Amino acid sequence: MKIYRNRTLACTTIGLALLFSACKSGSAIASKKVEKYKPNSESLSKHGSAPEWFADAKLGIYFHWGPYSVPAFGSAWYPRNMYIEGSRDQKFHEEKFGKINEFGYEEFIPMFKAEHFDPEEWAELFQSTGAKFAGPVAQHHDGFAMWDSKINPWNAKDMGPKRDILGELFAALKKRDMKTIATFHHARNGQRNANIPENWKTGYNSHYPYHPDLPTATKDPLLRKLFGNFETIEEFNKYWLDQVNEVVDKYSPDILWYDSWLNLIPEKERMEMAAHHFNNGIKNNKEVMLAHKQEDLPLEYSVLDYEQGGRRDSWPSPWMTDITIGESKWMYVEGHPYKTADLVIRNMIDVWSKNGIVLLNVSPRADGVINQEQRTILKQIGDWMKVHGEAVYGTHPHTIFGYGTASAGDGHHGGQSATVNYTEDDVRFTISKDKKAMYVFFLGKPQKGKKIDMRAIGGHHRNIPASPIKNVKLLGSNAKVQWELTTESFFLTMPDTPMNDLATVFKFELE
CATH class of the missing domain: 3.20.20.80 (Glycosidases)
Known part of the structure; x- marks a missing residue:
């Protein structure tokens, strides 16, 4: 059984990017064998917060x-x-x-x-x-x-x-x-x-x-x-x-x-x-x-x-x-x-x-x-x-969740309302569990043929996964996708094919 244990107290003094990388590795651990839980903090805490499923x-x-x-x-x-x-x-x-x-x-x-x-x-x-x-x-x-x-x-x-x-x-x-x-x-x-x-x-x-x-x-x-x-x-x-x-x-x-x-x-x-x-x-x-x-x-x-x-x-x-x-x-x-x-x-x-x-x-x-x-x-x-x-089930967060202009706050009623305005400039990421793919979501409808400078994940920012990219695909399409990773940035050109009305997703296949 793989469960998640809260590591908040141990990590609160570190910056968020560091917090994520430091805590992620220790968040999924094997549960201690418990034959019967007792109604007290010491016993219940052995259960952990969430199963992997x-x-x-x-x-x-x-x-x-x-x-x-x-x-x-x-x-x-x-x-x-x-x-x-x-x-x-x-x-x-x-x-x-x-x-x-x-x-x-x-x-x-x-x-x-x-x-x-x-x-x-x-x-x-x-x-x-x-x-x-x-x-x-x-x-x-x-x-x-x-x-x-x-x-x-x-x-x-x-x-x-x-x-x-x-x-x-x-x-x-x-x-x-x-x-x-x-x-x-x-x-x-x-x-x-x-x-x-x-x-x-x-x-x-x-x-x-x-x-x-x-x-x-x-x-x-x-x-x-x-x-x-x-x-x-x-x-x-x-x-x-x-x-x-x-x-x-x-x-x-x-x-x-x-x-x-x-x-x-x-x-x-x-x-x-x-x-x-x-x-x-x-x-x-x-x-x-x-x-x-x-x-x-x-x-x-x-x-x-x-x-x-x-x-x-x-x-x-x-x-x-x-x-x-x-x-x-x-x-x-x-x-x-x-x-x-x-x-x-x-x-x-x-x-x-x-x-x-x-x-x-x-x-x-x-x-x-x-x-x-x-x-x-x-x-x-x-x-x-x-x-x-x-790009959804069984995936993990990337080092950064994404970037863009849509405003979402912390806590209750902090972002999932009917007034959030997502555009093609709002991009989100997930990583497959086996780390062989990175998924890039555009929360608006990108323009066909547009070359997008994704500096947040390319160049000296080093937010591209450690494994080299071997191919980029547009999910739901066979269209060829042009891309380029340079020392300055990552460039993705929107293929000449209809983009998804809800959200367009690219798959970065990793070596």
Whole structure:
């Protein structure tokens, strides 16, 4: 087993180029033999952050889908916002469905029928897009579970669709030898403001707003579980852990992924969760992993995810970004525009060139239809991946990620937005695992016949791989490519053939 261990602390004082070269060689090491993980830092840190299959996979797909998809308005935070007095969502809700005391969030569940959900077809769609792993938002902040749960009575098998959404999809994915991911967002679901009156109007550490007069303050024993309104927060924390463990025991996901606010769950429960997941991996002879946001889990045994963001430069250990195909929304919202396929591909190439992995979100309608607009984008991505996949899967970052004028910042929302403007002057690199090829991506459409001075990798900059270049090819074309490496620069002439509309890729064959 090859895993990645975080070397950040040992490398932070070195310059980035030096950091990458110094850390890369020590980032993939054999895992120590562990028969059983214990819920403590010393034991869990032996697991490492990411298996090699994850670093090689490059692309996964997940989806925001649940009862909140029924109104198809606002955002996936509709369940919260509908209870906020004067909010846009509440005004919409009361005009279309009635007063919140008469039509609460739970009333959407029978309307969430998912009658067109076809797990086999979805798995085929995700695979044809080029994804190597996929899965659902297992539970969003709203408290509704998308699996057959004996812990959470508010689940898709017993209510709404009356189907095991997660289980059926996992089965279809496994038939195709795809890895599985279950994402959890329910740390926010616990009600933490019931005894803090000053937080009743502005409480942000719980998903549902609390006020004694709101339906979310219900004493009904069943409804309380939907709204996370337990007698004590300790009781909720156990409920949180029991649900995650149930999914691990029943479905054995390869990846457990957590949204922000996991820090609201005490460290004890988080360590118990991690140990249980890792031990289940041992039991099933699987290389499993965790992904998280912010500083909610240690990097020694978890991969850091940047929401709609990323890094300015390459990083020695694999990292992740979750981006949505919608211009900004994560769930299906009526009339909301989508990003274009060229922007999505170029964003992803930027991530891959910096040692990142992409988790792409799609947005099904409440009836289980993934609409044609999204399917068209996914097909364009898939068609591009079929031609250029060798430049993506299993590749490593180059000494430099590339160069250009497109601006991308560090952290969340730091570069994978709908406003990034990539041009032909933005170039990215990857290296094949066997170091016999370097791939050069143009994130715009180069002009035929143009001679490009690639000084960033040629001449005295010495960023061309150590092995001499023996040939240059244009992926997807038989056109002859003219190139020249001098003491001053590297020159590449665009062949007289159509360039790819999404991203043009050249393969430098190395000796």
